[in-house]
Amino acid sequence: MQWFKLISKKSKSARMRQRGGLLFWCQKPFFIGSLIFLAGTFATLFGLKQFGYYEKIVEIAAKSFFINKIIKQELRVNHIFVEGRSETSRKTLLQSLSLHRGQFILDFKPEEARLRIEKLPWVETAIIERHLPDTIRLIIKEKKPLALWQRNGQLLLVDDKGNIINLPNINSYMSLIIIIGKDAPIRAEGLFDVLAAEPILAKEVKAAVRIGARRWNLYLKNNIQILLPENNTSAAWGHLAQLNKKYKLLTQDLVSIDLRLSDRVIIQDQAKTQIQKFNSVYDKYSTKIKTKKRKKIIKNIIYLPKKNNYKSDTRGLDKLL
Numbered sequence: 458m459q460w461f462k463l464i465s466k467k468s469k470s471a472r473m474r475q476r477g478g479l480l481f482w483c484q485k486p487f488f489i490g491s492l493i494f495l496a497g498t499f500a501t502l503f504g505l506k507q508f509g510y511y512e513k514i515v516e517i518a519a520k521s522f523f524i525n526k527i528i529k530q531e532l533r534v535n536h537i538f539v540e541g542r543s544e545t546s547r548k549t550l551l552q553s554l555s556l557h558r559g560q561f562i563l564d565f566k567p568e569e570a571r572l573r574i575e576k577l578p579w580v581e582t583a584i585i586e587r588h589l590p591d592t593i594r595l596i597i598k599e600k601k602p603l604a605l606w607q608r609n610g611q612l613l614l615v616d617d618k619g620n621i622i623n624l625p626n627i628n629s630y631m632s633l634i635i636i637i638g639k640d641a642p643i644r645a646e647g648l649f650d651v652l653a654a655e656p657i658l659a660k661e662v663k664a665a666v667r668i669g670a671r672r673w674n675l676y677l678k679n680n681i682q683i684l685l686p687e688n689n690t691s692a693a694w695g696h697l698a699q700l701n702k703k704y705k706l707l708t709q710d711l712v713s714i715d716l717r718l719s720d721r722v723i724i725q726d727q728a729k730t731q732i733q734k735f736n737s738v739y740d741k742y743s744t745k746i747k748t749k750k751r752k753k754i755i756k757n758i759i760y761l762p763k764k765n766n767y768k769s770d771t772r773g774l775d776k777l778l
Contacts, residue, residue: 534560535591543599544579550595553577562587578623581616604636604645604665619643638667648673651691655698661707672717682713689719696722 534556542550551557553573556565567585574583574597584596600616605627607613614622614630619642636645644667652659664676673690675683686693693716700722701707706714715723 532562532590534558534562534565534593537593537595539595539597541597541599545577545597545599549577550574550597554593554595556593562589562591562593565593581618602630602633603649604634604642605630606642607635607637615642615645617646619645634662635664636667637664638670640670641665641667648690651694654691655694658694658698658701658707677707679707681707681711684713684715684717686717686719 535558537551537554537556539547539550553576554570555573556570565587567587571583571585574580574585574595579599580597581600582598586594586596588594600618600620600622602614602622603617604615605612606615606621612627612635614624614627614633615636616622621642634649636642638644645665648665652662661677661679662675663678666674666676668674672687673685675685677683683697697706697714697716706724710727712725712727715725
């Protein structure tokens with residue numbers, strides 16, 4: 458009987474300890490605390506992702522021993538694709554990316570690479586995307602060569618925004634139109650849009666000189682000078698195309714075609730007029746005509762003999778790796 462009471466006490470004591478343990482896990486404060494902990498963890502992760510810190514944390518975690526041994530072998534650069542490349546060489550882009558096949562992709566810094574690429578002569582803007590596990594995608598917008606700007610006796614290649622494209626050699630672009638004038642680069646795109654409306658005439662233009670920051674004088678390949686008006690340039694250029702089609706003006710021995718007046722076109726031809734140059738403090742190209750002027754009017758075209766002998770100073774996706 459004594460033995461039975463001893464067993465009963467032990468069993469009762471064990472049952473109490475077991476009940477106490479279960480009650481501990483089911484206690485309300487512990488349950489609530491666990492929920493708060495989980496909610497806080499999820500909220501923290503969400504906030505990090507929203508504010509752009511999630512990827513940085515992943516990069517830090519990637520350098521842990523576990524990631525290095527399990528995942529790092531799969532996150533290696535194997536492909537680099539570029540879109541928009543025409544003038545910039547593959548070698549130059551790879552050097553600016555500072556990237557090679559087999560490099561750990563999370564070690565690559567897209568923003569730093571973008572800044573380096575946008576310093577290249579031909580690149581206007583660049584976008585770099587990192588696609589896990591092994592691909593880098595580069596999208597660039599290159600500058601469009603528009604003309605050659607003559608400044609201080611030097612020819613500089615400029616784009617359609619008026620920016621200089623710094624190249625060591627521009628011999629490949631000598632066929633472009635030469636523009637002259639302080640504000641010529643930023644005004645050239647508007648002029649070229651006008652010229653493009655009459656492509657036959659536009660092919661004959663070799664130089665354009667900005668006059669008084671107001672208008673343009675054009676010089677054709679046959680040395681005829683075209684004086685464009687300050688306003689209604691498109692209408693004047695179109696009118697010249699019609700006159701050339703009817704009278705074959707550009708095939709004649711002319712000096713200049715003045716389009717500045719809205720009601721007439723004044724043309725100077727290479728008449729047999731004796732012209733003697735003389736030095737002038739104000740105009741070294743001033744001339745003195747010894748013979749009388751000869752006029753011939755055909756409709757709204759007025760022909761005049763030569764007055765002055767002005768000379769103007771005149772490439773889809775591309776795989777890199």
